[in-house]
Amino acid sequence: MSERDDRAAFLAANDVSRETLDRLDRVIDTLDVWRQKSNLIGPKEWPQIWTRHVGDSWQLLDHIPETAHLVDLGSGAGFPGLIIAAARSLGHVTMIESVGKKCAFLRAAIQEADLSAAVHQGRVEAAPPIKAEFVTARAFAPLPELLDYAAPWLRKGAVGVFPKGERWNEELTAARQRWNFAYEAIPSRSGGSGVILIIREVARRND
Numbered sequence: 001m002s003e004r005d006d007r008a009a010f011l012a013a014n015d016v017s018r019e020t021l022d023r024l025d026r027v028i029d030t031l032d033v034w035r036q037k038s039n040l041i042g043p044k045e046w047p048q049i050w051t052r053h054v055g056d057s058w059q060l061l062d063h064i065p066e067t068a069h070l071v072d073l074g075s076g077a078g079f080p081g082l083i084i085a086a087a088r089s090l091g092h093v094t095m096i097e098s099v100g101k102k103c104a105f106l107r108a109a110i111q112e113a114d115l116s117a118a119v120h121q122g123r124v125e126a127a128p129p130i131k132a133e134f135v136t137a138r139a140f141a142p143l144p145e146l147l148d149y150a151a152p153w154l155r156k157g158a159v160g161v162f163p164k165g166e167r168w169n170e171e172l173t174a175a176r177q178r179w180n181f182a183y184e185a186i187p188s189r190s191g192g193s194g195v196i197l198i199i200r201e202v203a204r205r206n207d
């Protein structure tokens with residue numbers, strides 16, 4: 001399947017407004033240019049960029065209000081941060097990423113697609129205070145460590161929206177050793193036995 005066919009498959013499965021599609025196209029076009037000069041995304045991944053990476057990010061939107069302020073940890077090539085910013089023009093997304101070349105791409109995509117978003121270059125654990133009611137992170141860290149990274153926001157009442165793979169239940173059990181929290185596990189539409197974990201009311205055990 002070509003990237004064009006993959007885009008058509010994504011659009012057949014998801015309701016995307018004309019304005020949002022225009023922003024998504026600009027983000028993916030920018031990624032196409034930048035991936036030629038850096039290893040943001042592998043050539044084997046490219047033919048499924050829409051159904052796999054955009055689609056995986058898109059399903060988080062069910063849990064993120066229109067005007068949300070959100071922080072995305074370890075944004076890499078912009079999944080899910082850039083996709084959420086493209087779909088939530090009334091909100092604001094801050095992406096935290098430690099690798100300079102990836103940050104340069106993220107900034108270029110924000111500019112090309114005119115997104116309400118910003119990039120903080122640096123390690124999540126050393127980030128300055130950033131206002132956010134929602135935290136996302138995809139393929140960033142196992143849940144126990146992810147809760148440590150996201151604690152500055154979650155402990156102040158932010159909601160975590162985390163796509164997780166088939167071992168999510170083991171990660172949840174391990175996270176329970178260190179943290180108290182409420183959660184919902186919503187089956188992923190990306191196939192397999194992965195879920196979207198919605199995490200609330202986070203407090204360190206013995207707090």
Ligand SMILES: C[S@@+](CC[C@H](N)C(=O)[O-])C[C@H]1O[C@@H](n2cnc3c(N)ncnc32)[C@H](O)[C@@H]1O
Binds near residue numbers: 073077140
């Ligand atoms: C496996 S990639 C996932 C990227 C993207 N979220 C995705 O799903 O395609 C993890 C990203 O996190 C970044 N990263 C790893 N540890 C980090 C840290 N402590 N602070 C900020 N970024 C970090 C890496 O540079 C990399 O871009």
